[in-house]
Amino acid sequence: MIPSDLRYTKEHEWVRVAGDEATIGITQHAADQLGDIVFVELPEPGRRLEQFATFGVVESVKAVSDLFAPVAGEVVEGNAGLAATPEVVNSDPYGAGWMLRVRLSDPAQLEQLLDAAAYEALTAEG
Amino acid sequence: MTGTAQTVVSSRGTPLLSRHVALGARMIDFGGWRMPVQYTSILEEHRAVRERAGIFDLSPMGELFVEGPDAGAALAGALVTDPPSLAVGRAQYSLICAPDGGVIDDLVVYRLAQDRFLVVANAANAPVVSDALAERLDRSRSILDDRSLATALVAVQGPAALRILRPLADVDLAGLDDYAIAEGAVAGIPALVARTGYTGEDGFEVFVEGPAAPELWDVLSAAGAQAGLVPVGLGACDTLRLEAGRPLYGNELDRATTPFEAGLGRVVDLSKAGPFVGRDALARAAEAGPRRSLVGLVVRGRGIARHGYPVWSGSRRTGVVTSGTLSPTLGIPIAMAYVAPADAAPGTMLDVEIRSARAAAEVVPLPFYSRAR
Numbered sequence: 001m002i003p004s005d006l007r008y009t010k011e012h013e014w015v016r017v018a019g020d021e022a023t024i025g026i027t028q029h030a031a032d033q034l035g036d037i038v039f040v041e042l043p044e045p046g047r048r049l050e051q052f053a054t055f056g057v058v059e060s061v062k063a064v065s066d067l068f069a070p071v072a073g074e075v076v077e078g079n080a081g082l083a084a085t086p087e088v089v090n091s092d093p094y095g096a097g098w099m100l101r102v103r104l105s106d107p108a109q110l111e112q113l114l115d116a117a118a119y120e121a122l123t124a125e126g
Numbered sequence: 127m128t129g130t131a132q133t134v135v136s137s138r139g140t141p142l143l144s145r146h147v148a149l150g151a152r153m154i155d156f157g158g159w160r161m162p163v164q165y166t167s168i169l170e171e172h173r174a175v176r177e178r179a180g181i182f183d184l185s186p187m188g189e190l191f192v193e194g195p196d197a198g199a200a201l202a203g204a205l206v207t208d209p210p211s212l213a214v215g216r217a218q219y220s221l222i223c224a225p226d227g228g229v230i231d232d233l234v235v236y237r238l239a240q241d242r243f244l245v246v247a248n249a250a251n252a253p254v255v256s257d258a259l260a261e262r263l264d265r266s267r268s269i270l271d272d273r274s275l276a277t278a279l280v281a282v283q284g285p286a287a288l289r290i291l292r293p294l295a296d297v298d299l300a301g302l303d304d305y306a307i308a309e310g311a312v313a314g315i316p317a318l319v320a321r322t323g324y325t326g327e328d329g330f331e332v333f334v335e336g337p338a339a340p341e342l343w344d345v346l347s348a349a350g351a352q353a354g355l356v357p358v359g360l361g362a363c364d365t366l367r368l369e370a371g372r373p374l375y376g377n378e379l380d381r382a383t384t385p386f387e388a389g390l391g392r393v394v395d396l397s398k399a400g401p402f403v404g405r406d407a408l409a410r411a412a413e414a415g416p417r418r419s420l421v422g423l424v425v426r427g428r429g430i431a432r433h434g435y436p437v438w439s440g441s442r443r444t445g446v447v448t449s450g451t452l453s454p455t456l457g458i459p460i461a462m463a464y465v466a467p468a469d470a471a472p473g474t475m476l477d478v479e480i481r482s483a484r485a486a487a488e489v490v491p492l493p494f495y496s497r498a499r
Contacts (some may be wrong), residue, residue, distance in 0.1 A: 034167050035164060035167065039428040039429060039430065041429070059452075061365060061451055062364075
């Protein structure tokens with residue numbers, strides 16, 4: 001249920017690494033909590049992110065929530081498809097609902113993130 | 127992240143709590159009541175009501191019966207409207223105000239008989255309204271019977287509502303006018319059936335004794351299945367009423383707000399004979415004109431303007447957002463806000479502060495949505 005090849009933050013973001021690039025999104029748990037997502041505000045390419053600092057906002061019908069960077073790096077691309085179909089974050093948060101691609105500045109930061117088992121345990125606590 | 131629903135010991139359930147839980151609804155504490163926010167998705171539930179029908183548990187609302195030879199006259203002295211002017215079987219939207227003209231609650235008043243009225247109050251205000259009415263009706267030949275906790279309220283709203291309810295009722299629902307009420311039975315269950323609602327769609331509100339609510343819910347749900355009836359929670363309830371331009375107590379209305387500011391001046395009947403609580407203050411307010419005006423806003427861009435966000439006219443702070451959402455029907459962000467009267471004309475361009483940025487917003491007339499008739 002929770003993809004085993006990803007790493008997670010306590011704030012319910014996930015990150016998938018390929019070489020020195022990371023793809024970032026929010027988990028199904030987060031999307032479910034938010035309800036119908038209607039808008040995602042993402043930083044422009046070239047922006048530098050700090051690990052665990054806010055980098056954007058996700059809005060649902062009833063709530064706004066900050067997005068926290070799992071890793072530091074430079075923004076390569078935001079998912080332009082989310083402008084037209086933000087609801088894909090609810091239906092496919094680990095695939096088509098990806099939010100940001102980032103060039104990692106310090107791959108060692110991944111060690112500070114939760115693995116799938118630890119994230120599962122976190123969300124099981126409610 | 128906003129947390130999962132947690133058990134709040136002090137929260138009570140309506141008679142339909144078990145139904146909401148069985149349907150897998152996400153529950154929250156709503157003014158001391160365990161209530162469903164959504165069953166599937168707010169957007170889906172909202173669209174279902176606009177296109178087909180939705181069934182709502184509105185049981186936390188207050189039902190206050192006023193009966194006696196002075197019932198009508200006493201209510202005319204307690205509220206801003208003139209209930210004696212109602213024909214039997216008719217209803218009116220009303221307000222109960224404080225002596226200073228501030229709104230205590232918005233209400234619907236139904237005339238059930240010559241000497242018998244039903245006043246329906248918002249859930250959070252039911253106790254306050256009950257106390258205020260008891261005080262105002264004192265010394266009149268009328269009795270206040272607060273049956274809020276004994277009464278359940280199930281609403282069916284949407285274009286298919288009549289089709290769904292009609293075969294189940296022993297009163298002629300097709301002949302029931304808008305803002306009318308009839309006493310009879312639904313599926314054999316004694317009920318008051320009113321053609322009222324807050325969604326902007328056609329629909330009915332069915333008042334029954336609490337213990338009968340689960341059976342009523344089950345019968346209506348089964349009868350409506352083929353027409354695509356779905357249960358609808360508080361989330362969609364809010365987006366529906368916002369599109370319909372209806373004020374919500376706690377957002378657009380509160381004790382510091384007069385009816386005139388909220389665009390409800392036409393509800394205040396200053397021409398009725400006799401005093402009523404708040405009359406002098408309201409007459410003065412009507413004369414002076416409002417210090418702020420409630421408007422509809424269509425926001426440019428994709429960000430949602432939410433309760434409490436500031437509204438600007440150039441470099442001048444002109445007001446504040448009272449309610450806002452992404453309109454499921456229109457697909458754009460909409461909001462209601464109080465602004466300076468000079469900025470309230472439709473077409474006026476203002477800015478809403480959304481977090482640290484400003485989004486352009488155009489003043490539009492309310493409602494944002496009206497059903498095709």
